[in-house]
Amino acid sequence: MSQHPEQNPTPEPDRLGPRPLRRPSVDPAQAAVFGRPPGVDSAFANRNGSHPDPALRAAPPPAAALTEAFSRPPENPDVVLQRPPVDQNGDAPVDAPLWSTKEADPWRDPGAGAMIGPPALDKPEPETKAKAAKDTGQLLSVPELLFGRRVKTSALIILAVVVLVIGGAGGVVGWVIARAGDSLTSDVTLAEVQPGVERPPGSIADIAKRVAPAVVTIEVIGANSGETGSGAVIDGQGYIVTNNHVIQTAAREASAKMTAVFPDGSRVDAKLVGRDPKTDLAVIKVQVNNPTVLQFANSDAVAVGDTVIAVGSPLGLSHTFTEGIVSAVHRPRLLPGDGGDPPVAYDAIQTDASINPGNSGGPLVDATGAVVGINSSILATEDKGSIGLGFAIPANDARKIVQALIRDGQVKHAEIGINAVTDVSAGSSQGARAANVAENSAAQKAGIREGDIITKVGDRIVRNSAELTVAVRAHEIGAKVPVVLVRDGRELTIDVVLQSD
Secondary structure: OOOOOOOOOOOOOOOOOOOOOOOOOOOHHHHHHHOOOOOOOOOOOOOOOOOOOHHHOOOOOOOHHHHHHHOOOOOOOOOOOOOOOOOOOOOOOOOOOHHHOOOOOHHHOOOOOOOOOOOOOOOOOOOOHHHHHHHHOOOOOHHHHHHOOOOOHHHHHHHHHHHHHHHHHHHHHHHHHHHHHHHHOOOOOOOOOOOOOOOOOOOHHHHHHHHHHHEEEEEEEOOOOEEEEEEEEOOOOOEEEEOHHHHHHHHHOOOOEEEEEOOOOOEEEEEEEEEEOOOOEEEEEEOOOOOOOOOEOOHHHOOOOOEEEEEEOHHHOOOEEEEEEEEEEEEEEEEOOOOOOOOEEEEEEEEOOOOOOOOOOOEEEOOOOOEEEEEEEEOOOOOOOOOOOEEEEEHHHHHHHHHHHHHHOOOOOEEOOEEEEEEOOOOOOOEEEEEEEOOOOHHHHHOOOOOOEEEEEOOEEOOOHHHHHHHHHOOOOOOEEEEEEEEOOEEEEEEEEOEEO
8 A cells, every 4th residue: 555745755854054143443534534424324314414523413503684585575465475366256367468468469379360450550640740749858949950049040151261272272282383394393103104025135225235334435546547347356465457548548647536435435545456458447446444345256147138237326316226137248349548548348248227427337246246347338329318328347357457457467368469440341240340450460470461351269159359359358368369360252260369458
């Protein structure tokens, strides 16, 4: 027979009771900092209202003045701190709302509907003139407004007359000053405008500025005559090139005085170094310190149409610049000599730059400011000066002659020994006809006869007697030169050894 568990319960083991908590010891120093103050046993405030600290148990009463200022007023039935919405009996409000009064304001009525109607505020009641006058007071008159008090009418009339008189006098004075102009004004300042002038390098103005200091005016005063011309400084020691016909009075008269006048007005005595009447060139010298010097250009490179500038003192007008072009090159010039001098011949550069008496000896410069020629002569009519036909001695020829004059005081030229004239009788050929042949000359030794027509010397075609001279002088003394001539209708070529003049 089975037994039920109730009948035979299994005994339960004994339960362990709670073990006492082991609290660690508290450091007295930390307890003094973090512990509860004396008299406080828990973290909750004491419910009995007491405080362990007797000083904090009750606050002192406020001052009488504070109590009177901030405490409630004493009980007074006439004083209501807040107006109740209704009276004490529950009837209608004591004061009706703003929107229910006679002067209703629909904007203050929370129950007013949206509508288009008259403005919210009525138009102000128009003021009467009497009311406006009462509000604004009495207006001031014009005299009181201007002078602060009432003024007699006669005084105002006198004041107006005085003002008119003063205004009229001022107008008269202004009219007189305007009519008189500068005679009544001593301190007048006129507006000055900076000119917009461009002078780039290579312009005529730039060339003139660089060339002008090296060009002088030459004055020669003799016993009974005098000349004025121009010259160009070509060496730092004071050497100046000019024309022979400018200084010939100084060459002939020992008492003649020669002066070079520089652009700054300084005047310096000059002495003659040497001259060459056959080419119309001369060299003089002055004592100056650090002068501006012109350089010679290669005149063989000059072409027709090149821009050139003539510089000098035409008709006594010192330091005049005229611009033109090269009109022709290799233009032979044969001029009679003055005062017993031999004829002048040179292979000229022709230019239309204005050249007049006084330009003689001055430089003809190119677009770089270098000397391409020495101005020497012009073609002119009897009643006119320059007509655009001026001639200059080429720089290459002038440089050789100047060097010889500075070195030796004289210069020698190649000579053929023929007195020639222009001839056109040899058929269609033009040339220089030998009028006579000097004895023992280079032409006679070569077999040239009188009547022969010379048409070419070396590589140079001869068209006239002037060209024959310049063609021969283009060669060195002692050079053997082929000469082409026409004799009895036949053309011959003869070698001629040139001699010295």
